[in-house]
Amino acid sequence: MKKIGGMLLFCFMLFMVPNMSHASAGLQIYLNGVSLSPSAGGQIIKDYTMIPIRVVVEELGFQVDWDKKTRTVTIHNDKTSMTLVVDQKWATVDGKKVSLDMPPTLKSDTTLVPLRFVGEQMGLVVNWENATKSVYLFTSDYSSEVTKPDVPTTPGKPDQGGSTGEGSNNGSDGTNNGSNGSNGGNSGNGSVTQDLAEIQTVTFEDNRLVVGVSKSDVKPTQTKLSNPDRIVVDIPNAKFSDSFFNSQNFAANGQAEIQLTDHPLVSKIRYSLFSSNPSTVRIVIDLNQNQAYQFTTTKDPNTIIVDLNGGSTDPGNGSNPGTIPPANGKYVVVIDAGHGAKDPGAISLNKRNEKDFNLAQALKVAELFQNDPDVQIVLTRSDDTFLELKERVTVAKQANANLFISIHANSINKATISGTETYYSRDDESKAFAQVMHSNLVQGTKLPDRGVRKQSLHVTRETTMPACLLEVGYLTNQTDEAALYQDDFQNRVAQSIKNGIKQYLGLQP
């Protein structure tokens, strides 16, 4: 019955489309969750949302120049500049010619430009939700929040009745969900999406968010955002199970919350059915501070876990040096090239020195982070000098480092032994850090994975921030040695180290 209803609705909507394309009726534009003023005058022309250039300036905040003679619109901000000409099916973006599906058009003395094209080129995320005829724009620094605003989709107006009514409302984040207890909004565009995973539980205990899911094949994504600090987890092709939905206090806007009072790390956790196509559940952890975390999924039981313990040994004090960026807003990561000068480290099969590999590799990592907005690299040595082990630790302490990574190459008097190892010494956040670094590193080295190991090594034990030591490969193995001194290999490894650092810090790669 429900399915038929859904089909009927689908057909009904098909009929509605031509109507919609003539008028702007129902078209809503939201920027970072805030509705643009109704006078914005956005309209749909041939399935494209067009907005007056005035809106581009007033609402989106870009600079616009209009040349009446040539009918040319120039839109720019500090990063991007584009030129569009009325009725011309191409535009120029930062000097490059780009074809347009829908050119700018003149309508009763107003110049309309295609919203998606302009928005995306200017760095906005543009989402179109057909069911509610809504455009959601997000600036990249904002990203999207857990719920879209309560879309005025006629909560009071009777819909087409029965199960179809639920379907038509699903774009509104389940605004009506609670009304009949059948969690209709979650059934999504029933005619399109099948077999959704069901979110059965959302709990937060011991600094771990655990989401219980009915299926194992979910592909959640996670993003860390700042201002305010929060972790956003999206679970596509998922909905809330009926029993979970009914057990929760979902507000009229389709959002439910776990409030955490006096928790050192987290202020609250919010979740909602964020999108209906594909049906996506979004969970947001609102943090009190920038916090490192680990993101994992498990099978049997099927869960999605965000573990905030990864960045803090004592969740009670919230003053973990490993996760709080220093005053200038950048994380400080110490890269320690092992050995140096009078200490050559190990000697390779072809009589090359370990210290030279270590230095080259460390410098390549530092180079990758040049101009990085979030991470500042401090090298213990940037040339062939010798430091005692404790001096390396001192460098990290004085730099007030957030992370410490020592780079080495391995050696053993058995030529068959080959592969990549990562070491940590302290059972605190160093272990998680080593695991993150290692999983990235082995992708970079493409050498046998010899695992994450615990060993009492001076630099990883005596430092106070998460610390690990990378034994990238074996100088005493022919394959490893050949790779270790190659530029390509070192570049790949440097990138994998960067990826690991960014992943551990929860930064965008």
Add this chain to the structure above:
Amino acid sequence: MRKMTLLLGMLITIIAIAAGCGQKSGDPETGGKPEAQQHAEQTLHIQAYYTDDQILNLVQEKKDIKFADEKAKYLEALKALQSTDDAKLVKLWQENEFQSAILKDGGALIIDVKIPAEAHLGASGEDLAIQAVLKTVFQFEEVQSVDILVDGQSVDSLMGHVELEHPYTRKSIM
């Protein structure tokens, strides 16, 4: 008959040392006649330590060491770490040289080693190499502390990953 007693005495020593609670029965210091000891070559069963090809753990193997002078047994025991017949084991001290191992007053054993750069090991190899030395010499009950020197010098680290303690005590191998 005399031979039998000697054999029995040696057996007791061996068992005692192997059990880690050596008694003074075979100790030359109490014998008081050094020149007699020099001629009688002794054989001792000890445990020598190597690692597996994962370079994760120490693996012990029984070895016989021979020495005429009781004072030489520490060096002989250490040299046992440099060879094994088991191809599966990895020798941690194969290319490094034990130059001397002298027991001082109060049970302080001073080991002098030479570490050629060619013999430098990685992080876990270095750690295990040190542990192998300590476990080997702490089999002798009279050894209370161990100081490892490189060419007579007290250095920060043997191979640049693990700091040396000067000296190690029995607690260090816990």
